[in-house]
Amino acid sequence: MTDAPLVTADGTPLKVSLGRVKRKAKIRALLLVAPLFLFILITFFIPIISMLLRSVDNEVVSYTLPNTAPLLAEWDVNSGELPDETVFAALAADFNEANVDKYDDKSAGKVGRRLNYDKPGFSSMFRKTARKIKKIEPPYKEAFIKAEKKWGDVAYWRVLQREMRTTTNSYYLAAVDAGYTDSGAIAHNEPGKRIYVKLFWRTLWMSALITGLCLLLAYPVAYLLSILKARTSNLLMILVLLPFWTSLLVRTSAWIALLQQEGVINSLLVYSGVLDDANRLAMIHNKAGTIIAMVHVLLPFMILPLYSVMKTIPPSYMRAARSLGATPFTAFTKVYMPNTVPGIGAGAILVFILAIGYYITPALVGGQSGTLISNLIAYHLESSLNWGLAAALGAILLAAVFALYLVYDRIVGIDNMKLG
Numbered sequence: 001m002t003d004a005p006l007v008t009a010d011g012t013p014l015k016v017s018l019g020r021v022k023r024k025a026k027i028r029a030l031l032l033v034a035p036l037f038l039f040i041l042i043t044f045f046i047p048i049i050s051m052l053l054r055s056v057d058n059e060v061v062s063y064t065l066p067n068t069a070p071l072l073a074e075w076d077v078n079s080g081e082l083p084d085e086t087v088f089a090a091l092a093a094d095f096n097e098a099n100v101d102k103y104d105d106k107s108a109g110k111v112g113r114r115l116n117y118d119k120p121g122f123s124s125m126f127r128k129t130a131r132k133i134k135k136i137e138p139p140y141k142e143a144f145i146k147a148e149k150k151w152g153d154v155a156y157w158r159v160l161q162r163e164m165r166t167t168t169n170s171y172y173l174a175a176v177d178a179g180y181t182d183s184g185a186i187a188h189n190e191p192g193k194r195i196y197v198k199l200f201w202r203t204l205w206m207s208a209l210i211t212g213l214c215l216l217l218a219y220p221v222a223y224l225l226s227i228l229k230a231r232t233s234n235l236l237m238i239l240v241l242l243p244f245w246t247s248l249l250v251r252t253s254a255w256i257a258l259l260q261q262e263g264v265i266n267s268l269l270v271y272s273g274v275l276d277d278a279n280r281l282a283m284i285h286n287k288a289g290t291i292i293a294m295v296h297v298l299l300p301f302m303i304l305p306l307y308s309v310m311k312t313i314p315p316s317y318m319r320a321a322r323s324l325g326a327t328p329f330t331a332f333t334k335v336y337m338p339n340t341v342p343g344i345g346a347g348a349i350l351v352f353i354l355a356i357g358y359y360i361t362p363a364l365v366g367g368q369s370g371t372l373i374s375n376l377i378a379y380h381l382e383s384s385l386n387w388g389l390a391a392a393l394g395a396i397l398l399a400a401v402f403a404l405y406l407v408y409d410r411i412v413g414i415d416n417m418k419l420g
Contacts, residue, residue, distance in 0.1 A: 048398070055391035058168035061160075064111045065094040069164045077158050077184065088140035088151075095133045117386055118170050118180070119159045125150045155182040171392035196376070196393065203372040204400070206291065207355035213295045214302040214351050215344065222306035222343075226313075240303050248297065252364045255293040259283040259365070285367030293365045298354055302347040309343030345412045353401060373397060 006014040062069045067090035075083045098108035112126025128148045129136075136143040145152040162180065163170070173179050173186065177194040181187050188194070221240070225233045243251060258264045261280040269275040283289055313336065321331035359374045366372070373393060380390035 051391045051394050051398075054387055055171050055395050056167045056169070057388065058114075058163060058170075059166045060110050060114055061163050062166055064098055064108050065091065065164070067091075067093050067097075072157075072161045072164060075157070075161060077161055080154060082141065082152065082154060083157060085139060085141050088144055089138070091144070092133070092136055092140050095129065095136075113385075114388075115159060115163060117174070117389065118163060119156065121150055122156065122159070125156070158182070158184055168388075171388040172396070174389055175392040175396055196373070199371070199373045199376055200396070200400070203356055203374070203397075206287065206372065207352050210291055210294050210298060210355045211302075211348050211352045213291070214299050215348060217295070218299055218302035218306055218347065219340075219344075222303050222310055225303075225307050226310035227315075237307075240300050243297070243300055248360055249364075251297060252293055252361050255289070255296065255365055256284060259289050259292065284365055285370065287366070287370045289365035289367070290362045290370035290372075293361050294355060294358060297358075297361060298351045301350050301354060305346040305350065306340065306343040309340055309346075313339045341412070345408070349405070349408055352404075356397065356401060 068087060071087045071090050072083060075087065095108060108126065108130065112123040115122035115126075125148050129144065129151075132147040136147055150156050159180070162184070170179070175196050177189045177197050178186060179189060225236055225240075228236070256263075260266070261282065261284070263284075265283070266275065266280040270277050270280065275281065283292065317335050317339070318331050321335045322328070326334065356372075357374050358372065359378055362370055362372045363375050363378075366375070374397075377390045377393050377397075380386045380393070
């Protein structure tokens with residue numbers, strides 16, 4: 001005789017009832033995390049995906065020149081001769097269809113600006129042709145060259161053929177100081193025109209230096225806060241949190257007043273006799289200004305993780321080490337410091353990631369030698385309007401951060417990172 005299945009008070013099998021309860025719990029949990037998931041999706045994942053797509057997007061050329069694109073694709077780029085009359089006729093049709101006599105707000109004008117990133121001269125070439133397009137009649141090849149002599153240069157046609165593709169790697173090449181030659185080969189830019197790789201390296205080593213300085217300054221402060229009485233510790237913690245109550249712009253502007261050659265610090269050094277008035281220190285609009293100001297801004301982000309971890313370390317650990325014969329230094333380095341590694345890791349990765357993408361502070365106090373790659377990304381977004389290059393620079397920076405994160409995970413272990 002088999003046992004009867006267990007049922008609830010209403011006669012529903014217990015297994016079915018438990019399944020319903022679990023489903024309701026899962027739905028409730030999903031509804032609770034849905035707002036956070038949507039927030040992360042909208043503010044984090046979608047912008048990153050958009051940036052990655054924009055860094056390779058090149059549809060504006062083929063979309064605006066639909067008649068020219070298929071014909072130009074059949075042109076032998078190595079022949080050394082201009083495309084035939086049919087290509088020029090198709091180009092004339094595309095110019096007219098795009099209504100390029102209003103190129104300032106039409107897509108054909110965007111093509112000229114887009115191609116100008118790869119080879120200077122395209123923008124003016126399209127503008128001049130736009131003004132004369134209604135007068136261009138067959139034979140189109142001669143008419144185009146007469147309207148703008150650059151149409152008779154094979155180098156421009158090579159660029160136009162290459163950029164007819166819907167995707168491009170030109171932005172990434174430019175982001176690593178490389179590009180295409182007139183013959184179509186990939187080569188590095190001239191030494192005097194290599195700026196992006198230099199800025200990437202400067203950003204990485206300055207961020208690492210700022211992280212190291214923050215750790216050196218934050219460690220004793222966090223240790224002091226963790227061993228003091230609660231009342232005194234809370235009072236000092238207010239001083240640590242005080243910068244968060246002040247605008248970042250105000251704090252950075254205050255450092256300008258402190259660090260400039262006629263500023264407070266230099267004046268105190270002169271009045272105290274440490275410096276001669278004619279030899280004041282240059283601490284602003286250079287790397288030194290960027291490092292000093294950013295260390296001050298990011299220091300609380302290192303103190304707080306360290307303090308939260310140090311506060312959980314029992315004082316009995318040090319007393320036990322001392323009772324076993326260890327010196328204070330040995331007890332501190334062999335017992336106490338290893339227990340603070342999770343806080344060091346959390347603070348270091350937090351400060352480094354913040355430093356690598358900082359913009360306002362380097363822009364105000366960095367000058368030419370203290371700017372970071374983020375400042376150049378902002379320049380391309382706001383001034384040059386080369387969003388594709390800005391997206392490529394941002395994508396490379398994102399890849400560098402992700403690679404360093406993997407290295408950190410391999411050496412320290414992300415599981416060992418704690419905030420308290």
